[in-house]
Amino acid sequence: MFASLASILRNDRATSVFLLLLTVVTVLASLANLLFPEGSALHVSTYTLGLLGKYMTYALLAVAVDLIWGYCGILSLGHTAFFALGGYAMGMYLMRQIGNRGVYGDPVLPDFMVFLNWDTLPWYWHGFDMFWFAALMVLVAPAILAFVFGWLAFRSRVTGVYFSIITQALTYALLLAFFRNEMGFGGNNGLTDFKDLLGFDLQANTTRVALFISSAVALAAGVIACRFIISSRFGRVIQAIRDSESRTRFIGYRVDNYKLWLFVFSAMLAGIAGALYVPQVGIINPGEFAPINSIEAVVWVAVGGRGTLYGAVIGAFLVNYAKTYFTIALPEIWLYALGGLFVISTLFLPQGVVGLMNKVMQRKQEARV
Amino acid sequence: MKLPNALEKFADREHVFDFVNTGTQGPKVDISHNVILYLEDISVSFDGFKALNDLTMYIGAGELRCIIGPNGAGKTTMMDVITGKTRPDTGTAWFGQSINLLQKSEPEIAEAGIGRKFQKPTVFQMHSVFENLELAMAGNKSVWTTLFARMTPMQLERINEVMEIIGLQEHQHALAGSLSHGQKQWLEIGMLLMQNPTLLLVDEPVAGMTPQETERTAELLVSLAGKHSVVVVEHDMDFVRSIARTVTVLHEGSVLAEGPIDVVQNDPRVIEVYLGE
Numbered sequence: 001m002f003a004s005l006a007s008i009l010r011n012d013r014a015t016s017v018f019l020l021l022l023t024v025v026t027v028l029a030s031l032a033n034l035l036f037p038e039g040s041a042l043h044v045s046t047y048t049l050g051l052l053g054k055y056m057t058y059a060l061l062a063v064a065v066d067l068i069w070g071y072c073g074i075l076s077l078g079h080t081a082f083f084a085l086g087g088y089a090m091g092m093y094l095m096r097q098i099g100n101r102g103v104y105g106d107p108v109l110p111d112f113m114v115f116l117n118w119d120t121l122p123w124y125w126h127g128f129d130m131f132w133f134a135a136l137m138v139l140v141a142p143a144i145l146a147f148v149f150g151w152l153a154f155r156s157r158v159t160g161v162y163f164s165i166i167t168q169a170l171t172y173a174l175l176l177a178f179f180r181n182e183m184g185f186g187g188n189n190g191l192t193d194f195k196d197l198l199g200f201d202l203q204a205n206t207t208r209v210a211l212f213i214s215s216a217v218a219l220a221a222g223v224i225a226c227r228f229i230i231s232s233r234f235g236r237v238i239q240a241i242r243d244s245e246s247r248t249r250f251i252g253y254r255v256d257n258y259k260l261w262l263f264v265f266s267a268m269l270a271g272i273a274g275a276l277y278v279p280q281v282g283i284i285n286p287g288e289f290a291p292i293n294s295i296e297a298v299v300w301v302a303v304g305g306r307g308t309l310y311g312a313v314i315g316a317f318l319v320n321y322a323k324t325y326f327t328i329a330l331p332e333i334w335l336y337a338l339g340g341l342f343v344i345s346t347l348f349l350p351q352g353v354v355g356l357m358n359k360v361m362q363r364k365q366e367a368r369v
Numbered sequence: 370m371k372l373p374n375a376l377e378k379f380a381d382r383e384h385v386f387d388f389v390n391t392g393t394q395g396p397k398v399d400i401s402h403n404v405i406l407y408l409e410d411i412s413v414s415f416d417g418f419k420a421l422n423d424l425t426m427y428i429g430a431g432e433l434r435c436i437i438g439p440n441g442a443g444k445t446t447m448m449d450v451i452t453g454k455t456r457p458d459t460g461t462a463w464f465g466q467s468i469n470l471l472q473k474s475e476p477e478i479a480e481a482g483i484g485r486k487f488q489k490p491t492v493f494q495m496h497s498v499f500e501n502l503e504l505a506m507a508g509n510k511s512v513w514t515t516l517f518a519r520m521t522p523m524q525l526e527r528i529n530e531v532m533e534i535i536g537l538q539e540h541q542h543a544l545a546g547s548l549s550h551g552q553k554q555w556l557e558i559g560m561l562l563m564q565n566p567t568l569l570l571v572d573e574p575v576a577g578m579t580p581q582e583t584e585r586t587a588e589l590l591v592s593l594a595g596k597h598s599v600v601v602v603e604h605d606m607d608f609v610r611s612i613a614r615t616v617t618v619l620h621e622g623s624v625l626a627e628g629p630i631d632v633v634q635n636d637p638r639v640i641e642v643y644l645g646e
Binding site: 229232233234236237239240243244246247248249250251252253254255257258261 | 452454475476479480485487491493494495496500503504505507510511512515516517518560564
């Protein structure tokens with residue numbers, strides 16, 4: 001792992017710059033929040049920090065989407081399903097952490113179960129009082145879903161737009177399922193009213209900073225892991241699959257296996273992103289499964305520029321910042337702006353913002369020569 | 370429906386079970402009878418159109434065989450059957466003595482030692498020449514191995530060797546998409562060589578090549594025969610004459626004539642098929 005990190009820093013300038021930038025922003029923002037008092041010009045508010053942390057989890061989701069779409073041509077329009085599953089696994093742990101501090105004061109059952117007159121904990125809620133188990137489930141739950149779904153889809157050679165459509169159906173089916181009260185995941189309201197994480201108060205400033213830093217670390221680790229995969233021979237195979245699937249098969253690669261494991265890995269990344277997202281926003285509900293969210297994640301990648309990883313991060317930050325801004329300034333037209341952004345980026349920026357930057361850099365270099 | 374079929378297969382006296390053959394299974398193809406490919410009574414139909422009609426053909430070990438025939442004669446379909454892309458309705462296809470091609474998937478067939486060059490050059494455009502050859506290299510192609518694979522000196526040597534054979538050494542870092550048409554064809558042949566196949570299927574190797582390129586390709590293919598068995602599908606009769614020892618003429622999905630090029634060219638049936646009614 002360290003050897004591969006060293007080789008990335010040596011050979012891959014763009015990723016090194018990105019990692020450096022991420023480190024600088026994370027360290028400065030955290031320090032500015034902790035060291036300077038509120039009201040100081042240099043103070044970064046906890047709200048801003050939370051927002052940045054949230055963007056970082058979105059960015060990790062975008063990286064997961066870019067890994068399979070940009071490098072292997074698998075357009076998943078259901079990737080937030082894995083994000084939400086990771087989020088629910090974390091949410092269940094946070095619910096169990098509430099203990100008897102809930103509205104009904106039941107030492108074991110979360111409030112919504114007491115409200116539904118349940119008297120015992122459903123079997124799948126056992127174990128979530130332990131952090132290590134929940135953390136494992138953050139990875140395992142999305143991985144299992146991705147494995148089963150991917151195994152069926154890739155083995156039957158479902159590709160292209162058909163694959164995209166059934167991933168939409170998948171996430172929509174999960175949305176409907178999680179809406180149901182008898183599923184035992186809080187139904188419509190989802191899981192909320194979290195109190196603490198690993199014994200630290202979620203409202204405390206230091207906890208927020210720790211979560212923000214964790215998100216940044218997860219994002220950096222995700223990008224490094226993806227880089228490692230892409231620069232291996234495995235990475236060249238998946239790009240070959242993207243460009244010519246049947247040719248790759250004739251050379252003797254079991255294309256289905258390659259796609260499957262890449263898909264599972266990507267789902268796990270999305271799960272981690274979801275798990276970090278939930279404690280920062282304080283709620284997880286079935287709305288996270290909405291098909292539109294998955295499409296949005298694809299828009300981030302398209303806007304940033306696919307097939308570069310850091311482009312996905314840029315896209316996630318840009319679009320979400322625009323979303324935060326527009327939903328406050330012009331709440332009615334936000335959806336039109338999103339649609340317009342997608343149309344404009346496909347028409348005029350086929351390589352996204354990253355492609356535009358590269359073009360400008362090239363022009364500058366040519367001008368200098 | 371499934372079960373009686375399976376039972377029937379089980380009861381079939383001709384059926385050779387895999388476990389009987391364990392000694393001969395594996396990557397090495399058994400050519401103890403000097404025949405590398407058996408195609409017998411193969412029929413394929415697409416929506417009623419018979420692309421192959423009781424095709425029977427044998428390819429000898431180390432042989433260089435040319436297959437000619439007018440459009441729609443079933444040349445490409447035959448390649449598809451051999452490589453596992455198309456399953457025939459009837460017939461048998463054996464690779465050497467022990468490998469039943471009809472029970473193998475495309476990657477398994479490639480692994481067993483059958484390599485194919487397509488009609489249109491389909492190199493990986495976004496990969497460099499070097500990477501194209503690396504991808505095609507014979508070896509363990511499972512997910513975990515490729516994830517942690519390191520290039521060994523022997524592999525590097527092999528890639529350099531092949532680049533020399535196909536004459537693309539100066540272009541090793543160029544994207545395959547930027548190569549000329551002839552260079553792509555060679556790269557594709559190089560990829561075929563990297564797989565180290567026992568049997569090479571080459572579909573129209575000189576289409577769109579300049580005369581010089583054609584000549585070099587002919588030399589290349591002739592030099593490969595003997596060590597490998599080579600099957601070439603080609604339209605260009607001059608090219609066929611320059612390389613072929615044995616020629617098979619396909620017509621309407623079955624073999625019309627087979628033999629040395631001079632005999633075949635003077636066969637009245639062949640002349641009729643080629644020069645028309």
